[in-house]
Amino acid sequence: xxxxxxxxxxxxxxxxxxxxxxxxxxxxxxxxxxxxxxxxxxxxxxxxxxxxxxxxxxxxxxxxxxxxxxxxxxxxxxxxxxxxxxxxxxxxxxxxxxxxxxxxxxxxxxxxxxxxxxxxxxxxxxxxxxxxxxxxxxxxxxxxxxxxxxxxxxxxxxxxxxxxxxxxxxxxxxxxxxxxxxxxxxxxxxxxxxxxxxxxxxxxxxxxxxxxxxxxxxxxxxxxxxxxxxxxxxxxxxxxxxxxxxxxxxxxxxxxxxxxxxxxxxxxxxxxxxxxxxxxxxxxxxxxxxxxxxxxxxxxxxxxxxxxxxxxxxxxxxxxxxxxxxxxxxxxxxxxxxx
Numbered sequence: 427x428x429x430x431x432x433x434x435x436x437x438x439x440x441x442x443x444x445x446x447x448x449x450x451x452x453x454x455x456x457x458x459x460x461x462x463x464x465x466x467x468x469x470x471x472x473x474x475x476x477x478x479x480x481x482x483x484x485x486x487x488x489x490x491x492x493x494x495x496x497x498x499x500x501x502x503x504x505x506x507x508x509x510x511x512x513x514x515x516x517x518x519x520x521x522x523x524x525x526x527x528x529x530x531x532x533x534x535x536x537x538x539x540x541x542x543x544x545x546x547x548x549x550x551x552x553x554x555x556x557x558x559x560x561x562x563x564x565x566x567x568x569x570x571x572x573x574x575x576x577x578x579x580x581x582x583x584x585x586x587x588x589x590x591x592x593x594x595x596x597x598x599x600x601x602x603x604x605x606x607x608x609x610x611x612x613x614x615x616x617x618x619x620x621x622x623x624x625x626x627x628x629x630x631x632x633x634x635x636x637x638x639x640x641x642x643x644x645x646x647x648x649x650x651x652x653x654x655x656x657x658x659x660x661x662x663x664x665x666x667x668x669x670x671x672x673x674x675x676x677x678x679x680x681x682x683x684x685x686x687x688x689x690x691x692x693x694x695x696x697x698x699x700x701x702x703x704x705x706x707x708x709x710x711x712x713x714x715x716x717x718x719x720x721x722x723x724x725x726x727x728x729x730x731x732x733x734x735x736x737x738x739x740x741x742x743x744x745x746x747x748x749x750x751x752x753x754x755x756x757x758x759x760x761x762x763x764x765x
Contacts, residue, residue, distance in 0.1 A: 427451045428763050429526035430739045431486035435477055438746045443476065444739040447486055451528050454501040458530045461513060465549035466524045466737060467492040467730075467759045468745040469587060474675070475519075476746065489742075490523035491516050492757075493531075494539055494548040504533050506711070512539040514714060516552035518700035525737060527763055534707045535700050537714025540721040543728060550730035550757035551591070555717045556696040556710055557673060558592035565692035566646050566669045568600055575665040576642025581606040582628060582660075583650035585613035587757045588673060590620055590729040592648060597621035598725050603641055607632065613755050620727070632656060633663040644668065651752075654679055664689055731756025736764045 429449045436443040454460040472489045481487040494514040497507050507513065515536040517524055539548045562568050568579060579596050583589045584606025596604045597620070604621065607628035608614045614625045626635040636644065643665035649656060654676035661683040664670060670684065671692040681691055699707045720726035734741045737760045745758045 427527040429488050430742055431488040433481060433486060435480055438743055444742050446739045452530050454499050454530055456501045457503045457533050458501040459497050459507055459533050459536060460499040461495040461529050461531060462498045463493050463495040463524055463527060463529055464545035465494045465759055465761045466490050467549045467757045468749060469553050470749055473746050473750050488523045488525050490525035492549050492553045493524035494545040506533045514539045514548040514552050516556055519697040520701055535710040537711055537718055540718040542722045546733055546759045546761050547728040547730045549759055550728050551717060552714055554587040554591045556713055557588050557694060558595055559713055560696060561648055561671045561694040562592060562595055565671045565694050568646050572645040572665055572667055575645040578603045578641055578644040579646045580644040581648045582656055584608050584617040584622060585755050586650055587729055588650045590756055593620045593622050594726055616755055632659040636663045658683060729756040730759055733759050733761055736762055
């Protein structure tokens with residue numbers, strides 16, 4: 427089967443950073459589905475893994491987690507799907523990725539594709555939707571108020587894939603006032619189109635801008651990017667006993683600034699359940715089925731922003747470069763392999 431992979435971690439501009447390759451078609455065992463991939467999307471985790479994960483000598487590392495496609499075959503223990511089902515999912519960090527014609531994935535972290543979405547639109551959703559949902563409702567518990575505090579959520583990095591979905595979840599499924607950050611006119615408008623009540627500029631003082639809004643100190647802060655650069659401001663603007671969550675990977679983080687206000691700190695990784703095979707692993711499949719229901723009901727919009735064409739090393743390099751530039755808006759999707 428055709429795939430895109432690498433054997434040595436390299437900068438994305440290096441010709442060998444991603445290569446078009448041929449690999450054996452895998453076979454499903456246990457609870458695995460074999461999915462014929464129709465579309466994939468690219469996330470910051472793709473670029474991070476490419477920079478730090480080396481395959482064994484002579485082997486290939488295939489990246490990619492978000493995908494949408496058709497179940498081609500199932501393992502002997504599969505209970506939830508059958509060949510021919512249209513599915514979408516975000517995969518597992520410890521397995522080969524979705525940048526291939528066929529992919530193996532545990533059925534417990536798979537959802538039925540939204541009926542009203544194309545494969546490209548569906549592929550843009552899983553990783554960001556799971557991350558946003560788990561952060562808001564499992565980690566921050568935004569439906570449980572902070573006593574006496576303003577029902578305000580601040581999302582840092584509102585125009586990215588996770589921020590775009592988190593904004594919609596918060597606006598459509600809660601009564602919170604949703605404030606997001608974006609620094610460019612086009613990304614600010616994107617955030618407003620997704621339902622943000624207020625948009626502030628993360629290149630300026632966040633605490634001053636939040637104070638100027640006159641809506642009170644946020645009960646919840648969700649940081650999707652550059653947390654280390656914003657932590658002092660977050661500590662200043664969040665309400666006492668507020669809750670703070672992050673998903674990025676700061677090299678160092680002095681969380682002592684959170685102590686005076688008794689701020690709780692929550693880290694989210696959507697790969698935790700699949701990596702550790704937790705007893706509630708099926709929660710992610712259930713969540714994706716709920717996301718599909720919300721999409722089909724018109725409550726949730728895909729954050730598909732741009733198609734970069736067929737799945738190929740050249741097109742994936744373009745996608746990685748844009749994500750590494752920090753200027754991506756929404757999700758970049760690639761569709762099918764060239765015939």
